[in-house]
Amino acid sequence: MIEYIDISKSYGDKELFKNFNLEIKSGEKVLLSASSGSGKTTLIRFLLGFDKPDSGDIIVDDMTLNHHNLRSIREKIAYVSQDIDLPSLTTEALLDKIFSYKVNHHIKDYKDNFLELSKTFQLDGQVLSTQIQEFSGGERQRIGLIIALLLNRPYLLLDEITSGLDHDLKALIMNHIMNLDATVIIVSHDALWKSESSLREVTF
Numbered sequence: 001m002i003e004y005i006d007i008s009k010s011y012g013d014k015e016l017f018k019n020f021n022l023e024i025k026s027g028e029k030v031l032l033s034a035s036s037g038s039g040k041t042t043l044i045r046f047l048l049g050f051d052k053p054d055s056g057d058i059i060v061d062d063m064t065l066n067h068h069n070l071r072s073i074r075e076k077i078a079y080v081s082q083d084i085d086l087p088s089l090t091t092e093a094l095l096d097k098i099f100s101y102k103v104n105h106h107i108k109d110y111k112d113n114f115l116e117l118s119k120t121f122q123l124d125g126q127v128l129s130t131q132i133q134e135f136s137g138g139e140r141q142r143i144g145l146i147i148a149l150l151l152n153r154p155y156l157l158l159d160e161i162t163s164g165l166d167h168d169l170k171a172l173i174m175n176h177i178m179n180l181d182a183t184v185i186i187v188s189h190d191a192l193w194k195s196e197s198s199l200r201e202v203t204f
């Protein structure tokens with residue numbers, strides 16, 4: 001479970017949150033759909049410890065986020081950011097790098113599973129041997145999403161992951177995500193996510 005308790009945050013004169021509260025239960029799928037600039041990405045950044053509220057607490061599985069437990073909380077989370085900035089490697093080299101980290105050591109068969117999911121999400125068969133910079137924005141979004149899915153963590157944070165995709169691909173990805181056991185926070189302005197009745201829409 002994720003809890004935002006009495007969160008307040010200002011940047012200069014701009015008050016983004018004042019005593020903001022939100023509770024997301026395990027397995028729940030939540031759509032943050034507040035207007036542009038209202039702080040959706042900031043809520044995700046708080047959860048990852050990339051930024052801190054001025055006051056209030058973030059609680060993940062009964063642990064109040066602080067610098068002692070930040071690492072173990074992050075290890076529960078897979079995150080796909082709005083601006084996917086992947087390094088200049090082939091997809092295969094990138095996978096080898098990510099899955100060589102100690103925290104991901106237990107994940108086996110990641111290449112086969114990557115290929116399986118890349119077929120599902122309509123990526124080219126040559127995806128593993130291609131340099132990441134050669135992909136389009138929409139292809140990179142899907143690669144980022146597949147890696148996040150392979151990490152198989154209990155929390156999945158997806159910031160505008162379908163913005164560059166056509167309708168059929170959006171529907172395919174939405175369907176896949178709605179069927180996961182994970183707790184998922186989606187940031188999107190996309191009408192298709194809004195139309196999904198089992199997503200809880202949070203606006204502020």
Ligand SMILES: Nc1ncnc2c1ncn2[C@@H]1O[C@H](COP(=O)(O)OP(=O)(O)OP(=O)(O)O)[C@@H](O)[C@H]1O
Nearest residue numbers: 011014016034035036037038039040041042043187
């Ligand atoms: N580190 C920062 N320093 C100053 N201002 C910031 C910082 N981070 C965010 N902001 C401001 O806070 C506001 C909210 O930003 P955020 O990216 O969370 O909004 P958002 O709801 O995700 O917007 P969008 O839908 O346009 O992506 C914006 O006005 C942004 O400029």
